[in-house]
Amino acid sequence: xxxxxxxxxxxxxxxxxxxxxxxxxxxxxxxxxxxxxxxxxxxxxxxxxxxxxxxxxxxxxxxxxxxxxxxxxxxxxxxxxxxxxxxxxxxxxxxxxxxxxxxxxxxxxxxxxxxxxxxxxxxxxxxxxxxxxxxxxxxxxxxxxxxxxxxxxxxxxxxxxxxxxxxxxxxxxxxxxxxxxxxxxxxxxxxxxxxxxxxxxxxxxxxxxxxxxxx
Amino acid sequence: xxxxxxxxxxxxxxxxxxxxxxxxxxxxxxxxxxxxxxxxxxxxxxxxxxxxxxxxxxxxxxxxxxxxxxxxxxxxxxxxxxxxxxxxxxxxxxxxxxxxxxxxxxxxxxxxxxxxxxxxxxxxxxxxxxxxxxxxxxxxxxxxxxxxxxxxxxxxxxxxxxxxxxxxxxxxxxxxxxxxxxxxxxxxxxxxxxxxxxxxxxxxxxxxxxxxxxxxxxxxxxxxxxxxxxxxxxxxxxxxx
Numbered sequence: 001x002x003x004x005x006x007x008x009x010x011x012x013x014x015x016x017x018x019x020x021x022x023x024x025x026x027x028x029x030x031x032x033x034x035x036x037x038x039x040x041x042x043x044x045x046x047x048x049x050x051x052x053x054x055x056x057x058x059x060x061x062x063x064x065x066x067x068x069x070x071x072x073x074x075x076x077x078x079x080x081x082x083x084x085x086x087x088x089x090x091x092x093x094x095x096x097x098x099x100x101x102x103x104x105x106x107x108x109x110x111x112x113x114x115x116x117x118x119x120x121x122x123x124x125x126x127x128x129x130x131x132x133x134x135x136x137x138x139x140x141x142x143x144x145x146x147x148x149x150x151x152x153x154x155x156x157x158x159x160x161x162x163x164x165x166x167x168x169x170x171x172x173x174x175x176x177x178x179x180x181x182x183x184x185x186x187x188x189x190x191x192x193x194x195x196x197x198x199x200x201x202x203x204x205x206x207x208x209x210x211x212x213x214x215x
Numbered sequence: 216x217x218x219x220x221x222x223x224x225x226x227x228x229x230x231x232x233x234x235x236x237x238x239x240x241x242x243x244x245x246x247x248x249x250x251x252x253x254x255x256x257x258x259x260x261x262x263x264x265x266x267x268x269x270x271x272x273x274x275x276x277x278x279x280x281x282x283x284x285x286x287x288x289x290x291x292x293x294x295x296x297x298x299x300x301x302x303x304x305x306x307x308x309x310x311x312x313x314x315x316x317x318x319x320x321x322x323x324x325x326x327x328x329x330x331x332x333x334x335x336x337x338x339x340x341x342x343x344x345x346x347x348x349x350x351x352x353x354x355x356x357x358x359x360x361x362x363x364x365x366x367x368x369x370x371x372x373x374x375x376x377x378x379x380x381x382x383x384x385x386x387x388x389x390x391x392x393x394x395x396x397x398x399x400x401x402x403x404x405x406x407x408x409x410x411x412x413x414x415x416x417x418x419x420x421x422x423x424x425x426x427x428x429x430x431x432x433x434x435x436x437x438x439x440x441x442x443x444x445x446x447x448x449x450x451x452x453x454x455x456x
Binding site: 055056057058060061062063065066069070071072082084097101102103104106107108109111112113115116125144145146147148149150160161162164165166167168 | 268272273274275277278279281282283284292294295296297309313314315318320321343356357358359360361362363371372373374375376377378409410443446447449450
C-alpha cells in the first residue's frame, strides 16, 4: 500500500549514502524511524535485522509472511523475529512492494544460477560476511555465516504466480522512492547494497541508496 | 511395506504424530516419506553432516529452479551452491517451502494449553520447539533454523500475494522419495502446518523407508530439470569426489 511519510528530511539525525555494491551496518533505537531511499531507482537493498540485545533473535521472513498472510512487504507490515516479536513496522512506502523470498546473492549461487565462471563476481553474501567479520564486534557480537538468515530485498520485485512459479521481474521502484520503518525494539541493521549484474533486480546497473534516521 | 520400495531396504521407521526426529542420510541413500493416514505435514531442515555450517537454503532452492514449491525432479540446494537431496518420486505434487513452522504461542492460541503434568505424551507440540529440541543434539540452535520444507502441505499464493492453505491436498498413502547427494543431517517434526485451518490438534504419523540408490546418471531427470541443476550437480559431485 502506497503511503507517503510526513517526516521532514531536515529533521533527520543521520543521513548516509551507501555506494553501489557496498555493505552498511548500523543501530536503530526503539522509537526511531529508519528510511531507505532508492536514489536512482530499481536498486535492490538486501537487509537483515538483529535484536541489539541478543544475537539469537533476528528477522524471520517466514514468520513475517505467515503472520500477515501475504508474501509482499509494504505499509502496515510488521517485520517479525524468529521469536514472534515485532522488530520494526513499515509506516511509509512509496514503492508498494518489497520481496523477502529472493534471499541474497552469493558466489556459490551465482555459479548455479548463471555460470561457473561467475564465481568471482561481487555478491551480497560476501558483503554480509565481510561486514560481520570486520564490524560485528562493534555491536558486541561474534557473528558468522549462521547469522545470514533469510533477508528482505527492499525495492526488489519477485512475483509468485498462483501455479507456483517464482521469477525475478523488472523492478517496480523508481528514483526517489523510499520505504520507512519504525523500530519497535533496539535493532542492529545489516545492509548489502546489491552488486548483482546478472539479473534485472538492479536493472543491470547497481546504484547508490541513502539511509536516513529520525528520533 | 509401501509399494515399489526395493527389496534392499536398509531400515524402516514410524515417526509418531507431533514428534521430532533426526538421522544421518548418506550420499547414495534414498528415503521415502509416506503420509500414512492423510493430512500429514513434515517440516524438515537439512544440514551437511560433515560441516553443519552448510545447510538447506530456501531462497537459493527457489531461485535456481524458478519455483515457489517443490515436487518431483526439483532438488534442495544448500547455501553453498550444492545439492543436499533430489526429489526422485512424488505422488503429492506440491510441498510448501515458504511458511515455516508453528510456535508454542500459536499452538496454545489455536488448540489450547496443555502440560506434560496432566496430558503426559499427549501434550500439544509445536514446530519451533520440536526443531530446537532436535537441533540441540548436534550443537545447533536458534541461529541455525531457516525456512523449512513442509512436505505434503500445499499453500498457494494469489495474484495479490495472499497465502491460501489447501485443505484437500494431503492424501492418505502419498509419498515423496528423497535421494541424498551429500551426507545429510535430516531434522524433522510431524507437527501440523502453521496455516492448517483445522481447529483441532490433529498431527499425523509418517512412515520412513530408506534404501541404497545409485548415483544420479548423466540423464537423471533432476539433473536435466534445468541448466541450473546441471551446474548444481557439477558443484556437488566435485565436492564429494
